[in-house]
Amino acid sequence: MVMHMSFSVVIAGASGYAGGETLRLLLGHPDAEIGALTAHANAGTRLGAHQPHLRSLADRVLTPTSVDELAGHDVVVLALPHGASGEIAAALADRGDGALVVDLGADHRLTDPAAWRAFYGTEHAGTWPYGMPELLHAGEATPAAQRAALAGARRIAVPGCNVTAVTLALQPGVAAGVVDAGDVVAVLANGYSGAGRSLKTHLLASEALGSAQPYAVGGTHRHIPEIQQNLGVAGAATVRLSFTPVLVPMSRGILATVTAPLAPGVDAASVRDAWRTAYAGEPFVELLPEGDWPASGATTGVNSALVQVAVDEAAGRVVAVCAIDNLVKGTAGAAVQSLNLALGLPERTGLSTEGVAP
Structure with a gap:
C-alpha cells in the first residue's frame, strides 16, 4: 500500500510557460493541492486566458505576486524572470x-x-541545492550524491533547460574519463517556448516558421557557466565549451548534439559502457539501443531524456546526443522530480515517460 502525504503548493508566475507547465504536472500529482496562483502584469485576469488547456482551473483569478500571497503554503514554486x-x-x-x-x-x-x-x-543571490537528481559527481559511476543533497532540502534551484540537455548528454564520459572536457562543442536545436512568452518580432510565427536562427552566439549564452559547473562537478579539471543554440520551428523540445575529443589511450569500443553504467536503472534518462537516435518529438510532454553516444573514430571525437522537452525534463518535470525527493516521496510521483505522437 502506497502512503500519500498531501502538500499545498503556490505557483508564482502561473501565467507563463514554465509556471503553466509546472501547474499541469502538479494537477496530475496525487499529493499536490493547488493553492494560490499569482502573476505580475497578468494579476486580476483569469488563468484560462493564459493557460486555456488547464480546464479545471480556468476560472481561477490570478493574484499579485507578493510575499503575503506566497506564505502559508507547503511548497512555493517561483516561475519568475531571472533576477526576480x-x-x-x-x-x-x-x-x-x-x-x-x-x-x-x-x-x-x-x-x-x-x-x-x-x-x-547583478549581485548573486546565493547557491541552493541543485535540482538535477541525475547529476554525476566526480568518482561516481552512477548518480547518488545529488539525490542525497536533495533529500530533505528546503530550497531547490532547478537547472536551465539547455544545461540539462548538454549535461545529460556528456557527463558519463567526463565522469569515466573517456572524453576530454577541454574541447567541448555543443549545438542545440531549440523550440520557441524556451525563449519565453514575451512578444518579440523574431518570435512571431510569420518570422519563425520555415526558418532556423541561432542566438546568443560566441560564448554569450547565460547557460554556459552552469554547464561548465556541472561538468566540473562530474570530474572535469578544465572545461572549455563552444555553445551554440539554434531556434527551430517547433513549439517545444531540445535536441543537443555534443562532441568532445576521445581521451588519450581510451579504447573507442569501451566508450558506450560509461553511458550504459551511468544511466542503468535511471527512471527518466534512457540510453537508446545502438543505432537509434533521439528525436525531440519522442519526449513531448514527458519527463524523459533520451540519449545516444557514438565515436567518430576518424575525427577522434565522441558524439553524444540528448533529446528533452524543455518545459518538462528541462524545467517543470525536474522541479517536480526534485521536490518529490525533498519531501520524501517516490521520485516518479506525478511524472510520466509515455509521450504523445504524432
Missing part, C-alpha cells in the same frame, strides 16, 4: 516561512558569484 526570485526568497526566509521553495529561474543555480555577475550583471 532572490528578493522574494529572502523575504520568505526573513519572515520565518518554512516552505520548500523551488526556483525555476537562474538566481540560485551558480556556485561562483563572479560567474553570475559576468553573465547576469
